[in-house]
Amino acid sequence: MSQAKKSIFDRLPSLIKKSNVTLFPEGVIGYLAGPTLALVANSVLANYFNKYMTDVLNINSWASEFFKWLPVVSVIFVVLGNIIVGRLMDKSSSRAGKARPLLLISVPISFLALLILFVISPLATDTINTQGQGLALVCIAIGYNLWFAIAYPMYYTPHAALVNLSTRNSKDRTLLATLSNATALAAMGLSTMILPFFLSLLFVPQTTNLPEGAVLLESGEYALNGVVLYDAAASYNHWKIFVIALTAITVVGALVEFMFTRERVTEESMDQGDSAAPAKALPIGQQAKICFKDKFWVIMMVFFFCFQLGGMAKNVSQLYFCQAMFPNADGVYTIANGGNISGFLAIIGAIPTAVGMVAAPILAGKIGKGKAIFCGAILAVAGGLLGMIAPANLVLVYVSFILKALGSTPAMYLSMALLADVLDHQEAIHGKRTDGLTMTIYGAIMAGMTGVATGILNIVLSNVGYAADNISSEAIRGAMPWVFIGVETFCYVVIFAFFIFMGVEKFGKFDHEAIVADQKAAALAEGRKYISAEEKIRLEEGEEAYQAELKRQADAKAAEEKRLSNPDEAKKDQAIRQEFNALRKAHGRKEI
Numbered sequence: 046m047s048q049a050k051k052s053i054f055d056r057l058p059s060l061i062k063k064s065n066v067t068l069f070p071e072g073v074i075g076y077l078a079g080p081t082l083a084l085v086a087n088s089v090l091a092n093y094f095n096k097y098m099t100d101v102l103n104i105n106s107w108a109s110e111f112f113k114w115l116p117v118v119s120v121i122f123v124v125l126g127n128i129i130v131g132r133l134m135d136k137s138s139s140r141a142g143k144a145r146p147l148l149l150i151s152v153p154i155s156f157l158a159l160l161i162l163f164v165i166s167p168l169a170t171d172t173i174n175t176q177g178q179g180l181a182l183v184c185i186a187i188g189y190n191l192w193f194a195i196a197y198p199m200y201y202t203p204h205a206a207l208v209n210l211s212t213r214n215s216k217d218r219t220l221l222a223t224l225s226n227a228t229a230l231a232a233m234g235l236s237t238m239i240l241p242f243f244l245s246l247l248f249v250p251q252t253t254n255l256p257e258g259a260v261l262l263e264s265g266e267y268a269l270n271g272v273v274l275y276d277a278a279a280s281y282n283h284w285k286i287f288v289i290a291l292t293a294i295t296v297v298g299a300l301v302e303f304m305f306t307r308e309r310v311t312e313e314s315m316d317q318g319d320s321a322a323p324a325k326a327l328p329i330g331q332q333a334k335i336c337f338k339d340k341f342w343v344i345m346m347v348f349f350f351c352f353q354l355g356g357m358a359k360n361v362s363q364l365y366f367c368q369a370m371f372p373n374a375d376g377v378y379t380i381a382n383g384g385n386i387s388g389f390l391a392i393i394g395a396i397p398t399a400v401g402m403v404a405a406p407i408l409a410g411k412i413g414k415g416k417a418i419f420c421g422a423i424l425a426v427a428g429g430l431l432g433m434i435a436p437a438n439l440v441l442v443y444v445s446f447i448l449k450a451l452g453s454t455p456a457m458y459l460s461m462a463l464l465a466d467v468l469d470h471q472e473a474i475h476g477k478r479t480d481g482l483t484m485t486i487y488g489a490i491m492a493g494m495t496g497v498a499t500g501i502l503n504i505v506l507s508n509v510g511y512a513a514d515n516i517s518s519e520a521i522r523g524a525m526p527w528v529f530i531g532v533e534t535f536c537y538v539v540i541f542a543f544f545i546f547m548g549v550e551k552f553g554k555f556d557h558e559a560i561v562a563d564q565k566a567a568a569l570a571e572g573r574k575y576i577s578a579e580e581k582i583r584l585e586e587g588e589e590a591y592q593a594e595l596k597r598q599a600d601a602k603a604a605e606e607k608r609l610s611n612p613d614e615a616k617k618d619q620a621i622r623q624e625f626n627a628l629r630k631a632h633g634r635k636e637i
Contacts, residue, residue: 054141061307066217075305076224082298084232107171117500122194131485142308144203151200162188163288202488222462241388249279332482355536357498366529394450401454415547417455422541425452429534436526473556
C-alpha cells in the first residue's frame with residue numbers, strides 16, 4: 046500500500062498521545078483554555094462592534110443604508126466561506142486531521158482582519174474627518190467580511206468539528222462537548238461580565254468641544270438631554286490598543302488548541318498502522334442526499350439556527366437594552382450604567398450556566414441529551430414570557446434572565462454531543478460520514494447568525510431613529526425588549542416543538558455495533574488486519590491502559606445485561622433493533 050504524502054502539519058504533532066480521552070491536559074487545555082482565548086475576539090465583536098459603529102463612528106447617521114445592510118448581505122459571504130472550509134476539511138489528507146490544520150491557517154487571517162477593521166480603518170464620523178468616510182466604509186466592509194466570512198469560519202468550524210472527530214466513546218464525547226461549549230460561555234463571560242465595567246475606557250466621555258446645552262454631572266461627565274456625550278476620536282484610539290491585545294490572545298488560543306487536541310475518528314479512516322491515505326471525501330451531493338432525508342439531522346440544524354439566532358439577538362442588543370431601559374441614579378442614560386447592568390446580568394446568568402456545566406452531563410445520563418434540551422426549552426420559554434411582562438422592571442428582568450440561562454444550559458452543553466450521535470447514526474445506516482457538509486452548514490449558521498441578528502437590530506434601530514443622544518426615546522424603549530427578550534423566546538418555542546421528535550439516542554448501541562462490523566468487513570475485504578479500539582490502546586499506551594479499557598467495557602456490558610433482564614426493557618430493545626435493521630436494509634446494508 047502506498048505511503049500517504051506528509052504535509053507540513055504532520056511535522057507539528059499533537060501533544061496528546063493517549064488513545065483514550067483524558068480530562069487533563071486534553072480536555073482542560075485543548076477543549077477549554079485554548080478555545081476560550083481564541084473565541085474572545087469574536088465575542089467582543091459580536092457584542093460591541095455594533096455599538097462601536099453607532100457611538101464611535103456614528104455610522105448610522107451618515108451611512109444608514111450601509112449600517113443596516115452590511116451584516117445581512119455579509120451572510121452570503123459567510124455561507125460561501127463555510128462551504129470552502131467544509132470542502133477543505135473533506136479533502137484533508139494530513140494525519141494531523143481534517144480540522145486541526147485549519148486552526149493554524151486561521152491565525153494570520155484573523156490577525157489581518159482585526160488590523161483592517163480597527164487599526165487601518167480611519168475614523169470617519171459625520172463631523173470629524175469626513176473626507177475619510179469612503180475609505181472607512183471600504184475598510185469596514187473588507188475587515189468585517191474577512192473576519193466573519195473567512196477568519197472566523199476557518200477557526201470555528203474545525204473547532205466545533207473536533208468533538209465529532211475526537212472519539213466514538215459517547216461518555217468521553219459528552220465530556221468534550223461540555224468543555225467545548227463551555228468555551229463560548231467563558232469567552233462571552235470575559236466580554237459581557239468583565240468588559241462592561243470598563244466600557245468608559247473604550248467609550249470615552251467627551252470633555253471638550255461640547256455642544257450648547259451640555260450639562261456637567263457630579264460624575265464629571267457631560268450630558269445632553271439626559272444622555273452622556275462621548276469623545277469619538279479618543280474612543281477610536283483606545284479601541285486600537287485594545288484590539289491589538291485581542292489579536293495576540295486569539296493567536297495564542299488557536300495555537301494551544303492545535304497542540305492539545307487529537308482526531309481519533311479521522312485516524313480510523315487511515316491505515317491502522319501509518320501507511321494508508323485517508324478515505325476519499327464523499328461528494329457534497331451524496332452527503333446532502335443523506336442529510337436532508339434524515340429527520341434527526343434536520344432537527345439538529347433547525348435547533349442550531351434557532352439557538353444561535355436567539356442567543357445572538359440577545360447578545361448584540363443587550364447593551365442597547367440595558368442603557369435604554371435603566372437610567373442611573375441621577376436619571377441619566379449612560380453607556381457606563383448600561384454596561385454595569387449588562388455586566389451584572391451576565392454574571393447572574395453565568396451562575397446557573399456554570400452549574401449546568403456539571404449538571405447537564407448528569408441529566409443527560411439520566412434522561413438523555415435530547416430530552417434534557419427539550420425540558421430546558423420549556424423553562425427558557427417561561428423565562429422569556431416573564432421578562433416581557435414588565436421589561437422596565439429590573440428585578441423581573443433578572444429573574445427572567447436566570448430562568449432563560451437555566452433553560453439554555455442543556456442546549457449549550459449537550460448539543461454537539463447529540464450532533465455527533467446523529468453523524469454516527471448516519472454512518473451506521475449509510476456507511477458514510479457527512480462531517481464535511483454538516484460542519485459547513487453548522488459553521489455557516491453559527492457565524493452567519495451574528496450578521497442576521499445584527500441586521501435585525503440595525504433595521505430596528507434605524508426604524509426607531511436611534512442616535513447616541515436619544516437612546517431614552519419611547520420608540521427605542523418600546524423596541525428593545527422585543528429584540529433582547531422576544532426573539533430568543535420565540536426561538537425556544539421552535540426548539541421545543543421540534544425536539545418532540547428527537548429520538549436518535551435510542552439507536553446508540555446498535556450504531557456502535559454496526560460501525561465496528563462495517564470496519565471489520567472493510568478490513569477483511571482489503572486483506573488487512575482489523576485493529577480494535579482496545580488493541581490500539583494496548584499498542585499505544587500499554588497493558589495497564591488496555592486492562593482499564595477492558596474493565597470499562599465489562600462494566601458497561603454488565604449494566605446493559607442488568608437492564609435487559611427486565612422483560613419490558615428487553616422487548617423495547619428488540620423493537621429498536623428491528624427498527625434499526627429496517628433502516629440499514631432500506632439502504633442496501635446488512636442487518637446486524
